[in-house]
Amino acid sequence: MATSNPEARPLSRGQVELIDAMVRASFVTMAVLTRTAAEHDLSLTQLRMLAILRDRQGAMSELADYLGLDRSTISGLVDRAEKRGLLRRTPNPLDGRGVDVALTSEGIELAHRGAEQIAQALSPMTRVLSRVEARRLVALLERMFGPDGAYEP
Amino acid sequence: MATSNPEARPLSRGQVELIDAMVRASFVTMAVLTRTAAEHDLSLTQLRMLAILRDRQGAMSELADYLGLDRSTISGLVDRAEKRGLLRRTPNPLDGRGVDVALTSEGIELAHRGAEQIAQALSPMTRVLSRVEARRLVALLERMFGPDGAYEP
DNA sequence: CAATATAGTTGGTACTTCCAATCATCTCAA
């Protein structure tokens, strides 16, 4: 499956270096996130789900779209989080098939603490940059990946 | 588990923005990696293992250290990859307990194709930056995360 | 209103990951 190169354009040396650096940086970042999540007995996916539900609440299927996961996966994910008291299912009043999901106050609190702790865990790295460098880096990352919440590519 | 803040130092607005941007960028990057790996029926961990073994081969325990995983996890990971013909176990001649792992030619080829394909998949993003910007971004990422192969934090 | 589409759940499979226990081998100190 996947024939080698449907239409491979050659990459410059600089491009490759940037890709390597970005991949490395992402692995380190994700390792920090995973470790932090684990300290609260959360998987990375669970933590991400909390982060998403902190801002916007809604239907199971929306959650599936945001997370890029199958609906059946969401069922299990929500099951376990609900059993822990982090969120609640409520039937959608407008659509008899639909189920809405919202964080409990406990879930909100955990989402906040998690975010705070991730920031603390990453700050030793971000602190090595000066204010100007940090701003420059943010600008470059946003150029590459889009300015906001576009979690999916 | 994990009392709120052992020693939380407040973060500046700029710090927080950088952390958010970095986390977002990492999620997008990892999603690309995961998708690319899946196209070859590989998990992200498997792909990472191949990438590591492409450069340096060695003992199971070294692999565990590089990947930051328990040794028992490595056993299973290597089992499945070996069954697929991607790598081979050989007893370490100097230590009767040790087992060394090395990619087969098939594994090497897959690792190469994977890396190439990831680069292609990420290049639409990296291409939006000019040569100078790309170089600047690499420099900033390396300042933050260390210059090389330090996959672990 | 019947046909079809959609929302969510369930069951099955495969994989990841951990921990605890085990086996073999190695190392070191009495």
Add this chain to the structure above:
DNA sequence: TTGAGATGATTGGAAGTACCAACTATATTG
């Protein structure tokens, strides 16, 4: 030099993640 403990790897058991296929119940539409 041998016996106690350390180390390398595997196994088994458990819980979680994630997919697909099949199903139920409700909506939508021709």
